[in-house]
Structure formats: C-alpha cells, structure tokens
Amino acid sequence: MDTIVLKEDSVVLIDQTLLPERLEYVVCRDVESLAEAIVSLRVRGAPALGVAGAFGLALAAMNSKGAVRREVLSDLEAAYTRLKSTRPTAVNLFTCMKVVMDVARVSDDPRSAAVDAAKRVFEEDVSMNKRLEQVGAELFFDGDVVLTHCNAGSLATSGYGTALGVIKEAARQGKDVSVFAGETRPLLQGARLTSFEMVDAKIPVTVITDGMAGFAMKKRGVSKVIVGADRIALNGDTANKIGTYGLAILAKAHEIPFYVAAPTSTIDPDTPSGDDINIEFRSRGEIEFFNGRRIVPRGAEVLNPAFDVTPAEFITGIITERGVFYPPFDFGL
Structure with a gap:
C-alpha cells in the first residue's frame, strides 16, 4: 500500500478522506491539485506532507515550459510559494521543500536537480522511519x-x-x-x-x-x-x-x-x-x-x-x- 508515489507526469496518493470505506488513489497532475489534496487532508501526517511538498516541486519542474534555467527556477519558486501556504504547523513540509529548492537554485539544470532531490527526500524518509521503528x-x-x-x-x-x-x-x-x-x-x-x-x-x-x-x-x-x-x-x-x-x-x-x-x-x-x-x-x-x-x-x-x-x-x-x-x-x- 503506497501512501504517495511520484510518477513521470503526476503525484499519486491515497485519498485518506475516504478510508476506511474505500481505498482509492488521487492523481495530481499539477501543483494546484496537490495543494488542494494537502489542504483537504487527502494526504496528511508530517513526514508524508514533507514528501508531498518535495514531490510537488518535482512535479512543477517536470511541468515547467521554461526553455532556460531562469524560467524553470521561476516556476519552481511559484510552486514553492503555493505549497508553503497550505498548512503552517507541520515543519517537514517546509524543511523537505527547502532541501529541494536549495539544490535546484545552485544547479545548472534545476529541472533534473529538483526531481532527483525529491526522490532522495522520499528515500531518506523511508530509511529514517525504518530505523525509528527499530x-x-x-x-x-x-x-x-x-x-x-x-x-x-x-x-x-x-x-x-x-x-x-x-x-x-x-x-x-x-x-x-x-x-x-x-x-x-x-x-x-x-x-x-x-x-x-x-x-x-x-x-x-x-x-x-x-x-x-x-x-x-x-x-x-x-x-x-x-x-x-x-x-x-x-x-x-x-x-x-x-x-x-x-x-x-x-x-x-x-x-x-x-x-x-x-x-x-x-x-x-x-x-x-x-x-x-x-x-x-x-x-x-x-x-x-x-x-x-x-x-x-x-x-x-x-x-x-x-x-x-x-x-x-x-x-x-x-x-x-x-x-x-x-x-x-x-x-x-
């Protein structure tokens, strides 16, 4: 049961508002639909929100029509601002997105850098929680x-x-x-x-x-x-x-x-x-x-x-x- 997954053109997540009656997935193809999923608690929990924010920036990078570095970064900054506005208390949302943005801002290829950094955020969350359990x-x-x-x-x-x-x-x-x-x-x-x-x-x-x-x-x-x-x-x-x-x-x-x-x-x-x-x-x-x-x-x-x-x-x-x-x-x- 995958809580949240980054695909080539979307972020796919369990709609937690429907549980336990139905197990269904929401497909977010843009930053705004992901922001709505966060605000409406379709995805929730501090670590999951951190991953969702990171994946949202990856999605913005993948969807960017920018032809040059500056334009891609502009799209990333806009997504960063929108996603930061969704929920104020869970710090993981902010720290995980900052990790992605810090990498993208200094990269010659911010599009690939954002996607790769978001994937690392996910992998690190898995690793941390496995160790925490033990x-x-x-x-x-x-x-x-x-x-x-x-x-x-x-x-x-x-x-x-x-x-x-x-x-x-x-x-x-x-x-x-x-x-x-x-x-x-x-x-x-x-x-x-x-x-x-x-x-x-x-x-x-x-x-x-x-x-x-x-x-x-x-x-x-x-x-x-x-x-x-x-x-x-x-x-x-x-x-x-x-x-x-x-x-x-x-x-x-x-x-x-x-x-x-x-x-x-x-x-x-x-x-x-x-x-x-x-x-x-x-x-x-x-x-x-x-x-x-x-x-x-x-x-x-x-x-x-x-x-x-x-x-x-x-x-x-x-x-x-x-x-x-x-x-x-x-x-x-």
Whole structure:
C-alpha cells in the first residue's frame, strides 16, 4: 500500500478522506491539485506532507515550459510559494521543500536537480522511519497495552510509520501488544485510519472516544502512550494533533510513560519552544457538521485548532532514528 508515489507526469496518493470505506488513489497532475489534496487532508501526517511538498516541486519542474534555467527556477519558486501556504504547523513540509529548492537554485539544470532531490527526500524518509521503528520497539514489551492518538502510521509517512511503526515493529518481533486508538475528533483520524492500519497488521485494536482516555488508563491497563509529532521545538515541546496535550497530562497523572515518535526532520532548529509554533486553525464546518448533518446550532461560536503543544515536562522520551532523547532534551542541532 503506497501512501504517495511520484510518477513521470503526476503525484499519486491515497485519498485518506475516504478510508476506511474505500481505498482509492488521487492523481495530481499539477501543483494546484496537490495543494488542494494537502489542504483537504487527502494526504496528511508530517513526514508524508514533507514528501508531498518535495514531490510537488518535482512535479512543477517536470511541468515547467521554461526553455532556460531562469524560467524553470521561476516556476519552481511559484510552486514553492503555493505549497508553503497550505498548512503552517507541520515543519517537514517546509524543511523537505527547502532541501529541494536549495539544490535546484545552485544547479545548472534545476529541472533534473529538483526531481532527483525529491526522490532522495522520499528515500531518506523511508530509511529514517525504518530505523525509528527499530529504536522504538526496544521500549515495548509483551503484554503492553498502548494508547495512541490521531494517525502516525504508514499513511502519515512515505510508507513506514512513526508511532504506529514502532507498534508494528514490536508486533513483528513477536511481542504481544494491543492498542487503544482515540477517535480523534473532529475528523476521526484515529477511528478511521489508525484502526484501519492496526486491523491490516492484525494487531488487536479498540477504538475509544477521546473523552474515554482517562477511563482506559485507569481501568483497562494502558501501560504506554505513544504519539507522532508535527513539529518539535528545540526544548522538546511538541505540536501534535489537538488532544495530545490532554493525553500527556492524563498519562502523567496515571504514571504512564508518554512517548513521542518522529524523525529528526520534525525537530525544528528555528523553533526554541512551543510558544513559537504556528498553530493551524481549520474551518468551523468540521465541527458544526457530522456526516452532513448540522450538530452545532447556528449562533454558537466554534473553535477548531488542528494542533496543540505538549510541554516537554510531560514527555518521557522522544523516539527518533538517532535514538531516544530524554529530558532535558538536547538534540545536538
């Protein structure tokens, strides 16, 4: 199951808004259609967004009608500007595109350089997440009951997961693990996507509403919490799907280890602390309506941040391809 693929004339990706009912692919033949796929969450997850951005620049290079270097670079800059405007919180989108642009800007052949650099971004994401899985699996044991939030699996990356990748690797090693998946309102990435991946991997999974997390910790033997990340500040503060902060507080109250799993590309050297992370706010319609039916009366205000920031003091460890970092967090960047 390929999450996102670069073809000769397009970027092909799983339409994650249709899961788990239908597994269908979206074919993006230009930058604008890819930008729409990012904004509408057809593709999502910080590592996957990084790859999508890189592939979007490759697509712009392949589609450029420029006959000379300057014209190709102009098309790349326009694509870079458009894709940067899609989602502000996931740092991988920006860092991966910057890698491609830095190479293209100094190349005599920016078209080929952008395509080659985008392919390397994809390959590096695969490599980092494979290693991350192995590092994280060492922290998990027979009988672990794991609570996770949102979706940080193969659907959120180039094809290997972060938080869910760790769980899958532990299971592949023969460890008996089971999962509680928080539904993750308002768009239900946990209920729709995480449970889909766990069922596919034949790992026992129980879906709970977000408000049931404390009950599961106290009454159902949760032994670890693991989540992904969209941006990690230099002090360890971590932005992830809305609701993660509350889970971290609950985990600390129940003395349950709380882990973040993310490649080092998600650590932002330009962000000193969580206070500096730009949080995306999404449309009120995501909360006002459910399955096409209005559930919030007209006249009521709606607040819809897509992410929150978990302070480093609530995080037991941050799992990366370079190892596990523990407080006080020093990433050496």
